[in-house]
Amino acid sequence: MSKDPYILIVDDEAQVRVILEKLLQRKGYKTQSVANGMEALAYLQNNKINLVISDVVMPQMGGFELLQVIKDRYPDIGVVIMTGYGDAYSVKQALALGADEYITKPFRGTEISLIIERIYWRFFTNLKLTAT
Numbered sequence: 001m002s003k004d005p006y007i008l009i010v011d012d013e014a015q016v017r018v019i020l021e022k023l024l025q026r027k028g029y030k031t032q033s034v035a036n037g038m039e040a041l042a043y044l045q046n047n048k049i050n051l052v053i054s055d056v057v058m059p060q061m062g063g064f065e066l067l068q069v070i071k072d073r074y075p076d077i078g079v080v081i082m083t084g085y086g087d088a089y090s091v092k093q094a095l096a097l098g099a100d101e102y103i104t105k106p107f108r109g110t111e112i113s114l115i116i117e118r119i120y121w122r123f124f125t126n127l128k129l130t131a132t
Contacts, residue, residue: 008047021033044074051116051119064094083102
């Protein structure tokens with residue numbers, strides 16, 4: 001991840017996208033948002049993204065399918081899965097598919113900020129260790 005991560009928000013609910021973008025931009029992050037997994041993949045083809053925050057349930061391509069494609073094609077991109085379903089199955093499935101973190105809706109701004117920081121430091125540490 002670069003010093004200032006570029007975050008792609010993927011959610012079919014416009015209100016969620018707007019709220020997350022405003023929150024993350026206030027924290028100094030660069031953001032972009034799209035409405036579903038297909039739009040996210042199209043955006044990733046032409047843009048350098050460090051982190052994807054994706055909802056699970058979306059039309060055309062859901063979050064779990066998007067997660068699998070990202071981890072296959074773009075292994076250096078961190079992925080946070082958002083779910084409105086806090087059940088253990090969804091969480092286990094997200095982690096089994098390679099999600100770096102997950103968060104259940106509704107969440108507080110401080111929660112998403114902490115998750116982003118954890119991912120940032122995990123990637124930073126891994127990059128530093130492999131560079132030596």
